[in-house]
Amino acid sequence: MTSRSTFSVRIQQADFDLSQEIATLRAGNPKVGAVVSFVGTVRDMNDGLDVATMELEHYPGMTEKAIEAILAQxxxxWPVAGALVIHRVGPLKPQEQIVLVAVSAAHRGEAFAACEFIIDYLKTEAPFWKKEDTPAGARWVDARVSDEAALSKWSKKAN
Incomplete structure (x- = not known):
C-alpha cells in the first residue's frame, strides 16, 4: 500500500456516475498511471427464469466494515493508490448498475489484480442478500459455485 492510499466504501440506493467516480479516484495523485474498474449490472435472466427486479439488502455497519477489510487486504x-467500492441496495431493474469496484495504482498490473481480488471477495464475503422477482415468484439468490472457485485462487497466490 502506498503512503497516499485512499479507500472508500459507499452503500447507497442511488445510481452512480462511472466517469465522475473515476475522476474523483484519480484526482490529486500524479503517481497514478492506471485505473481499473468493474461495473456489475442486473441481468434480465438468471437460472433460466426472467428477472423483473432484483432487491438487495444488507446489514448497515457490518457490510461497510466487511468491505473495508477487503480493501485493506x-x-x-498490491501497491495501490486508491480503491473505491460503491454497492447499491434496494430494488433494481435489469440493466441497472449494482456495483462499482475501481482501483488506482502506478501500474496496470497491480490495478487489475487488486480490482479482481476485491470483486471476488465482495461476491463471497460481503453480507448482501439478493432476492429476484420472477414469473415463478420471488426467490432468494444463493452464492454461486463459480464465485467460491474464483475466491479460492487468491489463497494460492503470493505477492
Whole structure:
C-alpha cells in the first residue's frame, strides 16, 4: 500500500456516475498511471427464469466494515493508490448498475489484480442478500459455485 492510499466504501440506493467516480479516484495523485474498474449490472435472466427486479439488502455497519477489510487486504497485497467500492441496495431493474469496484495504482498490473481480488471477495464475503422477482415468484439468490472457485485462487497466490 502506498503512503497516499485512499479507500472508500459507499452503500447507497442511488445510481452512480462511472466517469465522475473515476475522476474523483484519480484526482490529486500524479503517481497514478492506471485505473481499473468493474461495473456489475442486473441481468434480465438468471437460472433460466426472467428477472423483473432484483432487491438487495444488507446489514448497515457490518457490510461497510466487511468491505473495508477487503480493501485493506488488497492494499496489503498490491501497491495501490486508491480503491473505491460503491454497492447499491434496494430494488433494481435489469440493466441497472449494482456495483462499482475501481482501483488506482502506478501500474496496470497491480490495478487489475487488486480490482479482481476485491470483486471476488465482495461476491463471497460481503453480507448482501439478493432476492429476484420472477414469473415463478420471488426467490432468494444463493452464492454461486463459480464465485467460491474464483475466491479460492487468491489463497494460492503470493505477492
Amino acid at each position: 488488497a492494499g496489503a497485497r
